Amino acid sequence: MTNRKNRQFLLTSRPVGMPADENFELREVTLPDLEDGQVLVRTLYLSVDPYMRGRMSDAKSYVEPYPLGEVLQGGVVGEIVESKNERWQPGDVVVGLLGWQDFSVSNGRGLLKIDPSVAPISTALGVVGMPGLTAYFGLLEIGQPQEGETVVVSGAAGAVGTIVGQIAKIKGCRVVGIAGDDEKCAYLTHELGFDVAINYKTTADMRAALKEACPNGVDVYFDNVGGEITDAVMSRINFQARIAICGQISQYNLEKPDLGPRVFTQLLKSSALAKGFIVNDYAKQHKEGMQQLGQWVMEGKIKYRENIVDGLENVVEAFLGLFRGDNIGKQLVKVADL
Amino acid sequence: MTNRKNRQFLLTSRPVGMPADENFELREVTLPDLEDGQVLVRTLYLSVDPYMRGRMSDAKSYVEPYPLGEVLQGGVVGEIVESKNERWQPGDVVVGLLGWQDFSVSNGRGLLKIDPSVAPISTALGVVGMPGLTAYFGLLEIGQPQEGETVVVSGAAGAVGTIVGQIAKIKGCRVVGIAGDDEKCAYLTHELGFDVAINYKTTADMRAALKEACPNGVDVYFDNVGGEITDAVMSRINFQARIAICGQISQYNLEKPDLGPRVFTQLLKSSALAKGFIVNDYAKQHKEGMQQLGQWVMEGKIKYRENIVDGLENVVEAFLGLFRGDNIGKQLVKVADL
Numbered sequence: 001m002t003n004r005k006n007r008q009f010l011l012t013s014r015p016v017g018m019p020a021d022e023n024f025e026l027r028e029v030t031l032p033d034l035e036d037g038q039v040l041v042r043t044l045y046l047s048v049d050p051y052m053r054g055r056m057s058d059a060k061s062y063v064e065p066y067p068l069g070e071v072l073q074g075g076v077v078g079e080i081v082e083s084k085n086e087r088w089q090p091g092d093v094v095v096g097l098l099g100w101q102d103f104s105v106s107n108g109r110g111l112l113k114i115d116p117s118v119a120p121i122s123t124a125l126g127v128v129g130m131p132g133l134t135a136y137f138g139l140l141e142i143g144q145p146q147e148g149e150t151v152v153v154s155g156a157a158g159a160v161g162t163i164v165g166q167i168a169k170i171k172g173c174r175v176v177g178i179a180g181d182d183e184k185c186a187y188l189t190h191e192l193g194f195d196v197a198i199n200y201k202t203t204a205d206m207r208a209a210l211k212e213a214c215p216n217g218v219d220v221y222f223d224n225v226g227g228e229i230t231d232a233v234m235s236r237i238n239f240q241a242r243i244a245i246c247g248q249i250s251q252y253n254l255e256k257p258d259l260g261p262r263v264f265t266q267l268l269k270s271s272a273l274a275k276g277f278i279v280n281d282y283a284k285q286h287k288e289g290m291q292q293l294g295q296w297v298m299e300g301k302i303k304y305r306e307n308i309v310d311g312l313e314n315v316v317e318a319f320l321g322l323f324r325g326d327n328i329g330k331q332l333v334k335v336a337d338l
Numbered sequence: 339m340t341n342r343k344n345r346q347f348l349l350t351s352r353p354v355g356m357p358a359d360e361n362f363e364l365r366e367v368t369l370p371d372l373e374d375g376q377v378l379v380r381t382l383y384l385s386v387d388p389y390m391r392g393r394m395s396d397a398k399s400y401v402e403p404y405p406l407g408e409v410l411q412g413g414v415v416g417e418i419v420e421s422k423n424e425r426w427q428p429g430d431v432v433v434g435l436l437g438w439q440d441f442s443v444s445n446g447r448g449l450l451k452i453d454p455s456v457a458p459i460s461t462a463l464g465v466v467g468m469p470g471l472t473a474y475f476g477l478l479e480i481g482q483p484q485e486g487e488t489v490v491v492s493g494a495a496g497a498v499g500t501i502v503g504q505i506a507k508i509k510g511c512r513v514v515g516i517a518g519d520d521e522k523c524a525y526l527t528h529e530l531g532f533d534v535a536i537n538y539k540t541t542a543d544m545r546a547a548l549k550e551a552c553p554n555g556v557d558v559y560f561d562n563v564g565g566e567i568t569d570a571v572m573s574r575i576n577f578q579a580r581i582a583i584c585g586q587i588s589q590y591n592l593e594k595p596d597l598g599p600r601v602f603t604q605l606l607k608s609s610a611l612a613k614g615f616i617v618n619d620y621a622k623q624h625k626e627g628m629q630q631l632g633q634w635v636m637e638g639k640i641k642y643r644e645n646i647v648d649g650l651e652n653v654v655e656a657f658l659g660l661f662r663g664d665n666i667g668k669q670l671v672k673v674a675d676l
Binding site: 054226230240246248263264269271273275277281 | 392561564568578583584585586589601602603604605606607608609610611612613614615616619
């Protein structure tokens, strides 16, 4: 490895409100030589995910804050291009938590080998990766959807929401998705089989729209967004309903916590259960989840879409697009060809 | 039965905000003759409970609204004084959902016979009755307290809260109670064995007080009150904490829903579980719960206190006292001697 260049994105200041370019720095460094036990991974795809916003702040959360002045971290599909670790060979394609950079040096821990002949390698960051598992365990373990019940999912056109709705259909539920534009809504109902999709940006009275979409009330709510949308769904929640709290993207960029009707009163009136979760709460069952998701994809029961931006230099822009709702399905950044 | 008089309280209008005398009417009627299958129950003790506020409104909830112009209903311990039903004999002491009146006519359904030689008959409305079972199932089934964990209970000096804290101590937990005056707090720590009691009315910074009282955070929160107290507790909630939502008494008399930080964000950050519940969710286990509670009372592991107001004519006043926090332990109205 002689003087190979590496571009990398650092977090240089903590965003207040919506993150902006000034919070990040793109710099170019020379790659160090590998030490024994290390591998060099060439980045092929980077994942950008809403939860990363939380890591950019230093508030207490379920993941550690990103340290300032260091390379940002996220899900990466890459190729091993050099190895001083006998477990890994050049040419291996892997997925793991690595840097927002062209090349990452790793000791190999936490890397998972993927087989490019089974499915497109990018799906390891999407439908059969973390977002797919998040949908799988959040819906099935917390939501416990029963045949004939009504499942509502917010952020329905995103990487997680698209999978939640399709699994709920597999389980025989009525599925109502909430999304932010008509193209997304059409995708949900025409391509993914959702029963109803509601465009919250053009719907004046969400409570009335939900009442019409859910004549028997809401048995399971899979929440990716929080805020006013969640208030509206909670007003239709059924006795002993289950609410899987996966994300609260409407809140992540607020400087002060948003205010709204107290949700505990609604949980109380309905004997309903609400549970926050992260995919790692179900780490012991991840293998089972990946197998089931892979099988459903092969059988055509789960479709997926990826929104791919080209070039490492566009990763911040791709990340910010998550909060504008630019993407349908999983947002990825393609950094290099295999 | 010749012309026996019966005083009864009716709901005559739906309260807006805090109920007042004008919402109720005390009238005197003549008792009808019993029909076949009916029994006449002489009221000995009446229970007043915060959930009754919800039934005075006509909003959708887990129980039907009280009809206007009819006798109010609640838990009653009474004596059978006349019977045209072979299952019941004059002299039987029973507990059941009957009227706010001197005498109730019943077909016997839903009445439970109690044995005055085992425990004071009033406890059938308290520690071994609905409030005790509410504490038992809410804490053990939803809270799942583990030895060494920290349990916080709001409304700690009430009929349910006093039992919750004592069961949590039996389970080996650190127990922190929140109540509204120093006498209540002293009772909790000196007589019931709570580790800490916080008087929220004299504590300027509840978050700081909770941080000091719960150095290892909050693993289980048993919520009777909601509102700002709950916001403060939620700020200390631990990863995978459990929140049993039993009551929201701070909210019941508000004309508009109170506002506050969105609790879903805190549930999400903590992978915490929140579940609303009513005691009937665990109807199949009520017998088991009553036996265990009775055993703990006999062993001196659970103490209880009753706040008894004399005279049917004072039932509205006793009910309103619940919202002022007049009572320590179970609030009862004594209507007649056995």
